[in-house]
Amino acid sequence: MKTQLKMGEVVTSTLAFKSVLKPVFMQLEARDKNSSEALLSTFCALEQHHPGFCYNLLSEIIERADLKININEVVLRLQECATDTVNEHYLLRSEEPFQDLNRKSAALKAILSRIPDEITDRKTFLETIKEIASAIKKLLDVVNEIGVFLPTLSGKQAVEQRKKEFVKYSKKFSTTLKEYFKEGHSNAVFISALCLIRQTNQMMTTVKNICE
Template sequence: MTMGDEAPVTSLVLPVILRPILAKLERQNVMAAQTLRSALTKAENSYPGFTYDLVLGIVRKSDLNIDMNESVLRLQGTASDCDVVEYRSARSEDAFQELNRKSTSLKRILSRIPDEITDRKTFLETIKEIASAIKKLLDAVNEVTGFIPGSAGKQALDQRKREFVRYSKRFSNTLKEYFKEGQANSVFISALYLIHQTNMIMVTVKDKCE
């Protein structure tokens, strides 16, 4: 796996694996959970990939045979519920709430890929769902653009949208290759890139609108 391919999984370990664990811990000990969350977030911001290395180290020490790409993708389905702050807009307008729903929906559908990829008929239906969810997310982004003040903010979101479209096309090409060659891991990686790009859209919207 090249460094470029590692990028999506390294950025998703904190929100997908660790944040749900911290949410459970918070129900038992708020102070400990918040301290730990703050420390991990600071470490990740200062040293991107830190939490990935941490989890990978634990996995290796435990002698567990885990594919991190597949595992993180699968866990995204449950982690979407913890998107409360970082990847959700707090704005009350319908356009922002719709964007929240569409981004969560796309990530949930993508998270089903590891379970469904081996059943061709089911997987083909899921691919149709993903294509529809991508279109709906882009429509929701377009609706939100009108709320962004100033041309610089609009340009920043437009750039994010273009990146998202680029990775959507890459995902589509990866699927074509999968049906020829059967490399499931490349599909997992491409889906993780799409999840990462979805998160980046939400971060940009929050940054420019809140």
């Protein structure tokens, strides 16, 4: 297996574990709970200590099966379903801003997951890009509303830093789109979209850790 992975591949690997492998283990739980828990724990540890392990594993399976599959595209397509199967980013606070943040983050990831189906239709894709920009703004607006619920200065600073990172990757995504319309490299768009989804998840995790 490969050992050196690019940043985009590591991001894909993290999301692949959550959206491809973890749901499989959850289905196995109904048949053999002990085996399911053991596999989940093992793969969690492997991905944590060896970032990119899941990417390499899936890439190896695809290569040996001689499948013409773009792993970044597959993982991106699965992100809408992943919002239903992976609950670690879901906020349990009942106040409306927290529940609205759940909705806005899920909406953004769902729109981004449509990119592989729509990227080849220029007119449709341009409309999707507008939806993404609107979803990003709505998500940031809700994050700002949550500021009044943050109990400490350090908590406010942590969320503010996450917000800055999210904005940075949003701008990178915009730049990647401009390059796509010039050069036509769709895989770069898939990777950039996955990076933005990862930033969304990290935003949710940060808020969750501070407020729950």
